[in-house]
Amino acid sequence: MSPLLIPRPDRIRMSPDRRGAGGFVLDSRSAAGFGRCSLLLAAGDFGSGGSGGKGMAEGSVTTEYLIVGAGIMGLALAREIRERDPSARVSVVEKEPVPAWHASGRNSGVLHAGFYYTSDSLKARFTREGNRLWRDYCRERNLPMNPCGKVVVAKNEDEAEGIRELKRRGDKNGVEVRIVDEKELGEIEPNARTAGIALWSPTTTTVDPVAVARSLAQDLAARGVRFFYGTPYRKNLGNRRILAGETVFSYGTFINAGGLHADRIARDFGFAQGVTILPFKGVYLEYEGASPDARPVRTNIYPVPDLAQPFLGIHFTIKVDGTVKIGPTAIPAFWRENYAGFSRVDLRDLREILGWEARLFAGNDFGFRDLAFSEIRKYSRAYMASQAKALVRTLDPSRFTRWGRPGIRAQLLDTKTCRLVSDFRVEGDRESIHILNAVSPAFTASLPFAAWTLGRFRSGEGWRP
Numbered sequence: 001m002s003p004l005l006i007p008r009p010d011r012i013r014m015s016p017d018r019r020g021a022g023g024f025v026l027d028s029r030s031a032a033g034f035g036r037c038s039l040l041l042a043a044g045d046f047g048s049g050g051s052g053g054k055g056m057a058e059g060s061v062t063t064e065y066l067i068v069g070a071g072i073m074g075l076a077l078a079r080e081i082r083e084r085d086p087s088a089r090v091s092v093v094e095k096e097p098v099p100a101w102h103a104s105g106r107n108s109g110v111l112h113a114g115f116y117y118t119s120d121s122l123k124a125r126f127t128r129e130g131n132r133l134w135r136d137y138c139r140e141r142n143l144p145m146n147p148c149g150k151v152v153v154a155k156n157e158d159e160a161e162g163i164r165e166l167k168r169r170g171d172k173n174g175v176e177v178r179i180v181d182e183k184e185l186g187e188i189e190p191n192a193r194t195a196g197i198a199l200w201s202p203t204t205t206t207v208d209p210v211a212v213a214r215s216l217a218q219d220l221a222a223r224g225v226r227f228f229y230g231t232p233y234r235k236n237l238g239n240r241r242i243l244a245g246e247t248v249f250s251y252g253t254f255i256n257a258g259g260l261h262a263d264r265i266a267r268d269f270g271f272a273q274g275v276t277i278l279p280f281k282g283v284y285l286e287y288e289g290a291s292p293d294a295r296p297v298r299t300n301i302y303p304v305p306d307l308a309q310p311f312l313g314i315h316f317t318i319k320v321d322g323t324v325k326i327g328p329t330a331i332p333a334f335w336r337e338n339y340a341g342f343s344r345v346d347l348r349d350l351r352e353i354l355g356w357e358a359r360l361f362a363g364n365d366f367g368f369r370d371l372a373f374s375e376i377r378k379y380s381r382a383y384m385a386s387q388a389k390a391l392v393r394t395l396d397p398s399r400f401t402r403w404g405r406p407g408i409r410a411q412l413l414d415t416k417t418c419r420l421v422s423d424f425r426v427e428g429d430r431e432s433i434h435i436l437n438a439v440s441p442a443f444t445a446s447l448p449f450a451a452w453t454l455g456r457f458r459s460g461e462g463w464r465p
Protein backbone atom coordinates (compact mmCIF):
# COMPACT_ATOMS: atom_id res chain seq x y z
CA MET A 1 0.00 0.00 0.00
CA SER A 2 2.98 2.31 0.16
CA PRO A 3 2.48 5.10 -2.36
CA LEU A 4 6.08 4.85 -3.44
CA LEU A 5 5.80 1.21 -4.53
CA ILE A 6 4.52 1.95 -8.01
CA PRO A 7 5.64 -0.52 -10.64
CA ARG A 8 5.09 0.42 -14.28
CA PRO A 9 1.72 -0.80 -15.60
CA ASP A 10 3.44 -2.26 -18.63
CA ARG A 11 5.38 -4.60 -16.37
CA ILE A 12 2.26 -6.09 -14.84
CA ARG A 13 0.90 -9.35 -16.12
CA MET A 14 -2.43 -10.86 -15.33
CA SER A 15 -3.26 -14.52 -14.91
CA PRO A 16 -6.40 -16.39 -13.84
CA ASP A 17 -6.66 -16.90 -10.09
CA ARG A 18 -5.63 -20.49 -9.34
CA ARG A 19 -7.21 -20.35 -5.90
CA GLY A 20 -10.65 -20.83 -7.41
CA ALA A 21 -12.17 -17.50 -6.45
CA GLY A 22 -13.19 -16.71 -10.03
CA GLY A 23 -10.98 -13.62 -10.20
CA PHE A 24 -7.58 -12.71 -11.57
CA VAL A 25 -4.20 -12.33 -9.99
CA LEU A 26 -2.37 -9.19 -11.01
CA ASP A 27 1.27 -9.92 -10.71
CA SER A 28 3.71 -7.10 -10.90
CA ARG A 29 7.49 -7.16 -10.97
CA SER A 30 9.10 -3.80 -11.27
CA ALA A 31 12.40 -3.62 -13.08
CA ALA A 32 13.27 -0.66 -10.88
CA GLY A 33 13.66 -3.05 -7.98
CA PHE A 34 10.47 -2.16 -6.16
CA GLY A 35 9.92 -5.85 -5.53
CA ARG A 36 6.73 -7.73 -6.15
CA CYS A 37 3.14 -7.14 -5.26
CA SER A 38 0.12 -9.24 -6.01
CA LEU A 39 -3.49 -9.10 -5.04
CA LEU A 40 -6.70 -10.84 -5.84
CA LEU A 41 -9.40 -9.03 -7.78
CA ALA A 42 -12.71 -10.79 -7.38
CA ALA A 43 -15.11 -10.99 -10.32
CA GLY A 44 -18.16 -8.68 -10.21
CA ASP A 45 -16.51 -6.00 -8.13
CA PHE A 46 -18.25 -3.00 -9.61
CA GLY A 47 -21.02 -1.69 -7.46
CA SER A 48 -22.74 -5.04 -7.21
CA GLY A 49 -21.21 -6.09 -3.91
CA GLY A 50 -18.89 -8.81 -5.19
CA SER A 51 -16.81 -10.88 -2.83
CA GLY A 52 -13.90 -9.30 -1.08
CA GLY A 53 -10.28 -9.61 -2.04
CA LYS A 54 -6.96 -9.99 -0.37
CA GLY A 55 -4.75 -6.94 -0.07
CA MET A 56 -7.62 -4.48 0.21
CA ALA A 57 -7.93 -1.88 2.96
CA GLU A 58 -10.25 -2.78 5.84
CA GLY A 59 -12.08 -0.76 8.50
CA SER A 60 -13.12 2.85 7.96
CA VAL A 61 -11.54 6.02 6.66
CA THR A 62 -12.79 9.59 6.99
CA THR A 63 -11.64 12.06 4.39
CA GLU A 64 -12.73 15.44 3.07
CA TYR A 65 -12.26 14.54 -0.60
CA LEU A 66 -12.59 10.99 -1.86
CA ILE A 67 -11.54 10.35 -5.46
CA VAL A 68 -12.26 7.12 -7.33
CA GLY A 69 -9.60 6.37 -9.95
CA ALA A 70 -5.87 7.00 -10.16
CA GLY A 71 -5.88 7.69 -13.88
CA ILE A 72 -4.67 11.07 -15.07
CA MET A 73 -8.02 12.74 -14.27
CA GLY A 74 -8.14 11.46 -10.68
CA LEU A 75 -4.53 12.51 -10.18
CA ALA A 76 -5.08 15.95 -11.76
CA LEU A 77 -8.11 16.50 -9.53
CA ALA A 78 -6.15 15.47 -6.42
CA ARG A 79 -3.40 17.90 -7.43
CA GLU A 80 -5.87 20.74 -7.92
CA ILE A 81 -7.43 20.13 -4.48
CA ARG A 82 -3.93 20.16 -2.93
CA GLU A 83 -3.13 23.44 -4.68
CA ARG A 84 -6.33 25.09 -3.45
CA ASP A 85 -6.39 23.61 0.02
CA PRO A 86 -3.03 22.26 1.21
CA SER A 87 -4.41 20.97 4.51
CA ALA A 88 -7.47 19.10 3.15
CA ARG A 89 -7.56 15.34 3.64
CA VAL A 90 -7.59 13.76 0.19
CA SER A 91 -7.88 10.02 -0.50
CA VAL A 92 -7.79 8.15 -3.80
CA VAL A 93 -9.21 4.64 -4.18
CA GLU A 94 -7.99 2.69 -7.19
CA LYS A 95 -9.00 -0.84 -8.09
CA GLU A 96 -5.69 -1.66 -9.78
CA PRO A 97 -2.36 -2.02 -7.98
CA VAL A 98 -0.81 1.01 -9.73
CA PRO A 99 -1.85 4.37 -11.19
CA ALA A 100 -2.61 4.73 -14.92
CA TRP A 101 -3.23 1.05 -15.57
CA HIS A 102 -6.02 1.84 -18.05
CA ALA A 103 -6.34 4.61 -20.70
CA SER A 104 -3.93 7.00 -18.97
CA GLY A 105 -1.09 4.51 -19.36
CA ARG A 106 -2.16 3.04 -22.70
CA ASN A 107 -2.55 6.04 -24.96
CA SER A 108 -0.46 7.55 -27.75
CA GLY A 109 1.35 9.84 -25.30
CA VAL A 110 0.67 12.87 -27.50
CA LEU A 111 0.26 16.28 -25.89
CA HIS A 112 -2.20 17.61 -28.43
CA ALA A 113 -2.02 21.24 -29.49
CA GLY A 114 -5.81 21.91 -29.49
CA PHE A 115 -6.77 22.67 -33.12
CA TYR A 116 -9.25 19.84 -33.78
CA TYR A 117 -12.07 21.10 -31.58
CA THR A 118 -14.74 23.73 -32.19
CA SER A 119 -14.13 26.82 -30.09
CA ASP A 120 -17.30 26.37 -28.01
CA SER A 121 -16.10 23.03 -26.60
CA LEU A 122 -14.42 22.19 -23.30
CA LYS A 123 -11.82 20.31 -25.34
CA ALA A 124 -10.85 23.56 -27.11
CA ARG A 125 -10.82 25.43 -23.82
CA PHE A 126 -8.38 23.15 -22.00
CA THR A 127 -6.12 21.48 -24.56
CA ARG A 128 -3.76 24.33 -25.47
CA GLU A 129 -3.20 25.21 -21.80
CA GLY A 130 -2.88 21.53 -20.82
CA ASN A 131 -0.21 21.03 -23.47
CA ARG A 132 1.78 23.96 -22.02
CA LEU A 133 1.34 22.88 -18.39
CA TRP A 134 2.43 19.28 -19.03
CA ARG A 135 5.47 20.42 -21.00
CA ASP A 136 6.43 22.66 -18.06
CA TYR A 137 5.86 19.78 -15.67
CA CYS A 138 8.02 17.36 -17.69
CA ARG A 139 10.78 19.96 -17.89
CA GLU A 140 10.68 20.57 -14.12
CA ARG A 141 10.69 16.85 -13.30
CA ASN A 142 13.21 15.94 -15.99
CA LEU A 143 10.75 13.55 -17.64
CA PRO A 144 11.44 12.60 -21.26
CA MET A 145 9.68 14.55 -24.01
CA ASN A 146 9.92 14.54 -27.78
CA PRO A 147 9.04 18.02 -29.11
CA CYS A 148 8.83 16.69 -32.67
CA GLY A 149 5.60 18.49 -33.65
CA LYS A 150 3.02 17.12 -36.02
CA VAL A 151 1.86 17.45 -39.60
CA VAL A 152 -1.67 16.74 -40.83
CA VAL A 153 -1.60 15.69 -44.47
CA ALA A 154 -4.27 15.50 -47.17
CA LYS A 155 -4.65 12.43 -49.37
CA ASN A 156 -6.48 14.36 -52.09
CA GLU A 157 -7.83 17.78 -53.04
CA ASP A 158 -11.07 17.27 -51.10
CA GLU A 159 -9.13 16.71 -47.90
CA ALA A 160 -7.27 19.98 -48.42
CA GLU A 161 -10.49 21.71 -47.35
CA GLY A 162 -10.28 19.71 -44.10
CA ILE A 163 -6.79 21.16 -43.55
CA ARG A 164 -8.18 24.69 -43.96
CA GLU A 165 -10.97 23.92 -41.47
CA LEU A 166 -8.42 22.68 -38.91
CA LYS A 167 -6.42 25.88 -39.43
CA ARG A 168 -9.56 27.98 -38.83
CA ARG A 169 -10.29 26.03 -35.65
CA GLY A 170 -6.68 26.37 -34.49
CA ASP A 171 -6.78 30.14 -35.05
CA LYS A 172 -10.02 30.46 -33.08
CA ASN A 173 -8.56 28.40 -30.25
CA GLY A 174 -5.38 30.49 -30.14
CA VAL A 175 -3.22 27.53 -31.17
CA GLU A 176 -0.01 27.98 -33.14
CA VAL A 177 -0.59 26.20 -36.49
CA ARG A 178 0.54 27.00 -40.02
CA ILE A 179 -0.50 25.84 -43.49
CA VAL A 180 2.55 24.69 -45.44
CA ASP A 181 2.99 23.71 -49.08
CA GLU A 182 4.59 20.49 -50.28
CA LYS A 183 8.06 22.04 -50.41
CA GLU A 184 7.95 23.27 -46.82
CA LEU A 185 6.40 19.99 -45.69
CA GLY A 186 9.44 18.26 -47.19
CA GLU A 187 11.72 20.41 -45.04
CA ILE A 188 9.76 19.55 -41.87
CA GLU A 189 9.31 15.83 -42.58
CA PRO A 190 10.93 14.63 -45.83
CA ASN A 191 8.94 11.40 -45.91
CA ALA A 192 5.47 12.97 -45.47
CA ARG A 193 3.21 13.12 -48.51
CA THR A 194 0.32 15.51 -49.08
CA ALA A 195 -1.96 16.74 -51.85
CA GLY A 196 -1.05 20.42 -52.11
CA ILE A 197 -1.11 21.66 -48.53
CA ALA A 198 -0.56 20.31 -45.02
CA LEU A 199 -0.95 21.67 -41.49
CA TRP A 200 2.11 22.10 -39.27
CA SER A 201 1.70 22.08 -35.49
CA PRO A 202 5.00 22.84 -33.75
CA THR A 203 3.70 22.51 -30.17
CA THR A 204 2.50 18.90 -30.46
CA THR A 205 4.85 16.91 -28.24
CA THR A 206 5.08 13.30 -27.15
CA VAL A 207 5.65 12.15 -23.58
CA ASP A 208 5.78 8.83 -21.74
CA PRO A 209 2.28 8.84 -20.21
CA VAL A 210 3.11 6.16 -17.64
CA ALA A 211 6.14 8.12 -16.41
CA VAL A 212 4.09 11.32 -16.21
CA ALA A 213 1.24 9.73 -14.23
CA ARG A 214 3.60 7.86 -11.95
CA SER A 215 5.56 11.01 -11.24
CA LEU A 216 2.40 12.95 -10.39
CA ALA A 217 1.18 10.16 -8.10
CA GLN A 218 4.50 10.21 -6.28
CA ASP A 219 4.35 14.02 -5.90
CA LEU A 220 0.87 13.75 -4.45
CA ALA A 221 1.78 10.97 -2.04
CA ALA A 222 4.70 13.09 -0.85
CA ARG A 223 2.22 15.93 -0.27
CA GLY A 224 -0.01 13.79 1.93
CA VAL A 225 -2.58 12.43 -0.53
CA ARG A 226 -3.48 8.89 0.56
CA PHE A 227 -3.67 6.21 -2.14
CA PHE A 228 -5.56 2.97 -1.60
CA TYR A 229 -4.57 0.67 -4.45
CA GLY A 230 -6.33 -2.63 -5.07
CA THR A 231 -9.43 -1.03 -3.54
CA PRO A 232 -12.41 -1.02 -5.92
CA TYR A 233 -15.38 1.24 -5.32
CA ARG A 234 -18.32 -1.12 -4.67
CA LYS A 235 -21.37 0.86 -3.66
CA ASN A 236 -22.90 4.06 -2.38
CA LEU A 237 -24.01 3.49 1.23
CA GLY A 238 -25.74 6.89 1.52
CA ASN A 239 -25.05 9.66 4.08
CA ARG A 240 -21.77 10.51 2.34
CA ARG A 241 -20.35 7.03 2.77
CA ILE A 242 -19.25 4.47 0.21
CA LEU A 243 -17.84 0.96 0.38
CA ALA A 244 -14.54 0.45 -1.45
CA GLY A 245 -12.75 -2.87 -1.07
CA GLU A 246 -13.63 -3.83 2.51
CA THR A 247 -13.46 -0.27 3.80
CA VAL A 248 -16.20 2.23 4.52
CA PHE A 249 -15.08 5.69 3.41
CA SER A 250 -16.87 8.74 4.86
CA TYR A 251 -16.32 11.85 2.79
CA GLY A 252 -17.23 15.48 2.38
CA THR A 253 -16.99 15.45 -1.43
CA PHE A 254 -16.98 12.39 -3.67
CA ILE A 255 -15.22 12.63 -7.05
CA ASN A 256 -15.73 9.92 -9.63
CA ALA A 257 -12.88 9.70 -12.15
CA GLY A 258 -13.52 6.03 -12.86
CA GLY A 259 -12.79 6.09 -16.62
CA LEU A 260 -14.41 3.06 -18.26
CA HIS A 261 -16.69 2.56 -15.22
CA ALA A 262 -17.52 6.21 -14.50
CA ASP A 263 -21.08 6.01 -15.87
CA ARG A 264 -22.04 3.11 -13.60
CA ILE A 265 -20.55 4.76 -10.54
CA ALA A 266 -22.34 8.02 -11.44
CA ARG A 267 -25.67 6.18 -11.67
CA ASP A 268 -25.30 5.07 -8.04
CA PHE A 269 -25.52 8.80 -7.23
CA GLY A 270 -28.42 9.54 -9.57
CA PHE A 271 -26.30 10.88 -12.45
CA ALA A 272 -25.37 9.68 -15.96
CA GLN A 273 -29.02 9.13 -16.88
CA GLY A 274 -29.54 8.68 -20.61
CA VAL A 275 -25.90 7.91 -21.36
CA THR A 276 -23.73 4.82 -21.31
CA ILE A 277 -20.08 4.10 -22.00
CA LEU A 278 -19.32 2.36 -25.29
CA PRO A 279 -15.76 1.02 -25.31
CA PHE A 280 -13.60 1.43 -28.44
CA LYS A 281 -10.31 -0.42 -28.59
CA GLY A 282 -7.16 1.24 -29.88
CA VAL A 283 -4.37 -1.08 -30.98
CA TYR A 284 -0.95 -0.05 -32.27
CA LEU A 285 1.69 -1.57 -34.52
CA GLU A 286 5.31 -0.82 -33.74
CA TYR A 287 8.05 -0.40 -36.31
CA GLU A 288 10.84 -2.75 -35.35
CA GLY A 289 14.51 -3.15 -35.88
CA ALA A 290 15.43 0.16 -37.49
CA SER A 291 18.46 2.06 -36.24
CA PRO A 292 17.70 5.70 -35.33
CA ASP A 293 18.96 6.83 -38.76
CA ALA A 294 16.78 4.32 -40.61
CA ARG A 295 13.49 5.24 -38.94
CA PRO A 296 10.86 6.03 -41.56
CA VAL A 297 9.64 9.30 -39.97
CA ARG A 298 10.67 11.73 -37.23
CA THR A 299 7.50 13.81 -36.93
CA ASN A 300 3.99 12.76 -35.95
CA ILE A 301 1.99 12.40 -39.19
CA TYR A 302 -1.82 12.39 -39.07
CA PRO A 303 -4.49 12.16 -41.77
CA VAL A 304 -7.34 14.65 -42.04
CA PRO A 305 -9.90 13.13 -39.65
CA ASP A 306 -13.59 12.64 -40.24
CA LEU A 307 -14.70 15.56 -38.08
CA ALA A 308 -18.06 13.88 -37.49
CA GLN A 309 -16.29 11.14 -35.47
CA PRO A 310 -14.22 11.61 -32.30
CA PHE A 311 -11.36 9.44 -33.67
CA LEU A 312 -8.31 10.75 -35.52
CA GLY A 313 -7.59 7.87 -37.93
CA ILE A 314 -4.45 5.73 -38.25
CA HIS A 315 -1.40 7.94 -37.81
CA PHE A 316 2.31 7.83 -37.08
CA THR A 317 3.31 8.62 -33.51
CA ILE A 318 6.92 9.15 -32.56
CA LYS A 319 7.55 7.99 -29.01
CA VAL A 320 9.84 9.85 -26.61
CA ASP A 321 12.76 7.63 -27.58
CA GLY A 322 12.15 8.24 -31.31
CA THR A 323 10.64 4.84 -32.05
CA VAL A 324 7.70 4.81 -34.41
CA LYS A 325 4.23 3.32 -33.98
CA ILE A 326 1.07 3.46 -36.05
CA GLY A 327 -2.48 3.38 -34.78
CA PRO A 328 -4.61 3.51 -32.78
CA THR A 329 -7.65 1.78 -34.20
CA ALA A 330 -11.15 2.53 -32.91
CA ILE A 331 -12.53 -1.02 -32.94
CA PRO A 332 -15.83 -1.48 -31.06
CA ALA A 333 -14.96 -3.59 -27.99
CA PHE A 334 -17.35 -6.16 -26.54
CA TRP A 335 -16.82 -5.35 -22.87
CA ARG A 336 -15.20 -2.45 -21.06
CA GLU A 337 -11.84 -4.05 -20.33
CA ASN A 338 -11.72 -6.16 -23.51
CA TYR A 339 -7.93 -5.82 -23.92
CA ALA A 340 -6.99 -9.31 -25.10
CA GLY A 341 -8.69 -12.68 -25.50
CA PHE A 342 -11.29 -13.29 -22.80
CA SER A 343 -9.33 -11.58 -20.03
CA ARG A 344 -11.36 -9.35 -17.73
CA VAL A 345 -14.58 -10.48 -19.35
CA ASP A 346 -17.65 -9.25 -17.52
CA LEU A 347 -20.88 -10.95 -18.53
CA ARG A 348 -23.15 -8.08 -17.58
CA ASP A 349 -20.99 -5.78 -19.66
CA LEU A 350 -20.89 -8.19 -22.56
CA ARG A 351 -24.68 -8.41 -22.63
CA GLU A 352 -25.26 -4.66 -22.36
CA ILE A 353 -22.57 -3.59 -24.80
CA LEU A 354 -23.36 -6.21 -27.42
CA GLY A 355 -27.01 -5.12 -27.13
CA TRP A 356 -26.10 -1.49 -27.87
CA GLU A 357 -23.69 -2.42 -30.63
CA ALA A 358 -26.28 -4.66 -32.33
CA ARG A 359 -28.80 -1.81 -32.22
CA LEU A 360 -26.34 0.79 -33.57
CA PHE A 361 -25.18 -1.66 -36.23
CA ALA A 362 -28.73 -2.30 -37.41
CA GLY A 363 -29.57 1.41 -37.59
CA ASN A 364 -26.10 2.48 -38.73
CA ASP A 365 -26.44 5.35 -36.24
CA PHE A 366 -23.57 7.88 -36.58
CA GLY A 367 -22.16 5.55 -39.27
CA PHE A 368 -21.48 2.83 -36.67
CA ARG A 369 -21.86 -0.06 -39.13
CA ASP A 370 -19.42 1.49 -41.61
CA LEU A 371 -17.03 2.30 -38.78
CA ALA A 372 -17.22 -1.27 -37.42
CA PHE A 373 -16.52 -2.79 -40.86
CA SER A 374 -13.56 -0.53 -41.59
CA GLU A 375 -12.09 -0.83 -38.07
CA ILE A 376 -12.32 -4.63 -37.87
CA ARG A 377 -10.14 -4.81 -41.00
CA LYS A 378 -7.36 -3.11 -39.03
CA TYR A 379 -6.76 -6.33 -37.09
CA SER A 380 -4.84 -7.20 -40.25
CA ARG A 381 -1.26 -5.93 -40.02
CA ALA A 382 -1.03 -5.51 -43.77
CA TYR A 383 -4.22 -3.45 -43.91
CA MET A 384 -3.16 -1.22 -41.04
CA ALA A 385 0.29 -0.66 -42.55
CA SER A 386 -1.37 0.20 -45.88
CA GLN A 387 -3.40 2.94 -44.16
CA ALA A 388 -0.19 4.44 -42.78
CA LYS A 389 1.59 4.06 -46.10
CA ALA A 390 -0.88 6.48 -47.68
CA LEU A 391 0.58 9.27 -45.50
CA VAL A 392 4.22 8.88 -46.56
CA ARG A 393 6.41 8.55 -49.64
CA THR A 394 8.18 5.32 -48.72
CA LEU A 395 7.57 2.72 -46.05
CA ASP A 396 8.53 -0.89 -45.53
CA PRO A 397 5.27 -2.37 -44.15
CA SER A 398 6.98 -5.64 -43.24
CA ARG A 399 8.78 -3.82 -40.40
CA PHE A 400 5.51 -3.37 -38.51
CA THR A 401 5.82 -6.67 -36.74
CA ARG A 402 4.85 -6.06 -33.12
CA TRP A 403 1.46 -5.14 -31.64
CA GLY A 404 1.77 -2.51 -28.89
CA ARG A 405 -0.28 -2.33 -25.68
CA PRO A 406 -3.92 -1.71 -26.54
CA GLY A 407 -5.94 1.04 -24.87
CA ILE A 408 -9.71 1.37 -24.58
CA ARG A 409 -11.59 4.64 -24.95
CA ALA A 410 -14.41 5.28 -22.45
CA GLN A 411 -16.62 6.88 -25.10
CA LEU A 412 -20.02 8.10 -23.94
CA LEU A 413 -23.11 7.28 -26.01
CA ASP A 414 -26.26 9.36 -25.67
CA THR A 415 -28.85 6.59 -25.46
CA LYS A 416 -31.75 8.87 -26.46
CA THR A 417 -30.24 10.19 -29.69
CA CYS A 418 -27.92 7.19 -30.33
CA ARG A 419 -25.09 9.63 -31.00
CA LEU A 420 -21.61 9.66 -29.51
CA VAL A 421 -21.03 12.53 -27.08
CA SER A 422 -18.15 14.51 -28.50
CA ASP A 423 -17.16 16.85 -25.68
CA PHE A 424 -16.03 16.16 -22.12
CA ARG A 425 -18.91 15.98 -19.68
CA VAL A 426 -19.13 16.57 -15.94
CA GLU A 427 -22.21 16.03 -13.81
CA GLY A 428 -22.64 16.49 -10.10
CA ASP A 429 -24.03 18.48 -7.20
CA ARG A 430 -22.81 19.75 -3.81
CA GLU A 431 -21.92 16.22 -2.72
CA SER A 432 -20.53 14.40 -5.72
CA ILE A 433 -18.75 15.16 -9.01
CA HIS A 434 -18.66 12.73 -11.94
CA ILE A 435 -16.16 13.01 -14.79
CA LEU A 436 -17.79 11.46 -17.84
CA ASN A 437 -16.49 11.17 -21.37
CA ALA A 438 -12.87 11.98 -20.49
CA VAL A 439 -11.84 10.79 -23.94
CA SER A 440 -8.92 12.06 -25.99
CA PRO A 441 -7.42 14.63 -25.49
CA ALA A 442 -8.24 14.36 -21.77
CA PHE A 443 -4.69 13.30 -20.96
CA THR A 444 -3.40 16.58 -22.43
CA ALA A 445 -6.30 18.62 -21.04
CA SER A 446 -6.41 17.06 -17.56
CA LEU A 447 -4.79 19.85 -15.50
CA PRO A 448 -6.96 22.79 -16.69
CA PHE A 449 -9.98 20.47 -16.90
CA ALA A 450 -9.50 19.58 -13.22
CA ALA A 451 -9.07 23.26 -12.27
CA TRP A 452 -12.29 24.21 -14.09
CA THR A 453 -14.19 21.32 -12.49
CA LEU A 454 -13.14 22.25 -8.96
CA GLY A 455 -13.80 25.94 -9.66
CA ARG A 456 -17.38 25.24 -10.71
CA PHE A 457 -17.91 23.00 -7.73
CA ARG A 458 -16.68 25.68 -5.32
CA SER A 459 -18.85 28.35 -6.90
CA GLY A 460 -21.88 26.08 -6.56
CA GLU A 461 -22.75 26.30 -10.26
CA GLY A 462 -23.08 22.52 -10.62
CA TRP A 463 -23.43 20.57 -13.85
CA ARG A 464 -26.67 18.64 -13.82
CA PRO A 465 -27.62 18.62 -17.54
Ligand SMILES: Cc1cc2nc3c(=O)[nH]c(=O)nc-3n(C[C@H](O)[C@H](O)[C@H](O)COP(=O)(O)OP(=O)(O)OC[C@H]3O[C@@H](n4cnc5c(N)ncnc54)[C@H](O)[C@@H]3O)c2cc1C
Pocket residue numbers: 046047068069070071072073074093094095096099100101102103104105106107108109110111112231232233234257258259260261262281282283328406407408409410435438439440441442443444445
Ligand atom coordinates in the same frame (compact mmCIF):
# COMPACT_ATOMS: atom_id res chain seq x y z
C1 LIG B 1 -5.87 4.31 -27.56
C2 LIG B 1 -5.92 5.65 -26.90
C3 LIG B 1 -5.10 6.69 -27.33
C4 LIG B 1 -5.16 7.94 -26.73
N1 LIG B 1 -4.27 8.91 -27.09
C5 LIG B 1 -4.26 10.08 -26.41
C6 LIG B 1 -3.27 11.05 -26.68
O1 LIG B 1 -2.36 10.83 -27.46
N2 LIG B 1 -3.32 12.23 -26.01
C7 LIG B 1 -4.31 12.52 -25.11
O2 LIG B 1 -4.33 13.61 -24.56
N3 LIG B 1 -5.24 11.59 -24.80
C8 LIG B 1 -5.22 10.38 -25.42
N4 LIG B 1 -6.13 9.42 -25.10
C9 LIG B 1 -7.15 9.72 -24.10
C10 LIG B 1 -6.61 9.62 -22.68
O3 LIG B 1 -5.82 8.48 -22.50
C11 LIG B 1 -7.78 9.60 -21.72
O4 LIG B 1 -8.62 10.66 -22.05
C12 LIG B 1 -7.38 9.73 -20.27
O5 LIG B 1 -6.37 8.81 -19.97
C13 LIG B 1 -8.58 9.52 -19.36
O6 LIG B 1 -8.13 9.51 -18.04
P1 LIG B 1 -9.05 9.01 -16.88
O7 LIG B 1 -8.32 9.25 -15.62
O8 LIG B 1 -10.40 9.62 -17.02
O9 LIG B 1 -9.28 7.45 -17.18
P2 LIG B 1 -8.39 6.17 -16.83
O10 LIG B 1 -7.00 6.35 -17.17
O11 LIG B 1 -9.11 5.01 -17.42
O12 LIG B 1 -8.48 6.09 -15.26
C14 LIG B 1 -9.64 5.65 -14.58
C15 LIG B 1 -9.17 4.90 -13.35
O13 LIG B 1 -10.30 4.58 -12.56
C16 LIG B 1 -10.08 3.28 -12.03
N5 LIG B 1 -11.37 2.69 -11.68
C17 LIG B 1 -12.37 2.36 -12.52
N6 LIG B 1 -13.38 1.80 -11.83
C18 LIG B 1 -13.00 1.80 -10.52
C19 LIG B 1 -13.62 1.34 -9.32
N7 LIG B 1 -14.84 0.75 -9.30
N8 LIG B 1 -12.94 1.50 -8.16
C20 LIG B 1 -11.70 2.07 -8.13
N9 LIG B 1 -11.06 2.50 -9.25
C21 LIG B 1 -11.72 2.38 -10.42
C22 LIG B 1 -9.39 2.53 -13.16
O14 LIG B 1 -8.71 1.39 -12.70
C23 LIG B 1 -8.48 3.60 -13.71
O15 LIG B 1 -7.19 3.57 -13.12
C24 LIG B 1 -6.09 8.17 -25.69
C25 LIG B 1 -6.91 7.12 -25.24
C26 LIG B 1 -6.82 5.88 -25.82
C27 LIG B 1 -7.67 4.76 -25.29
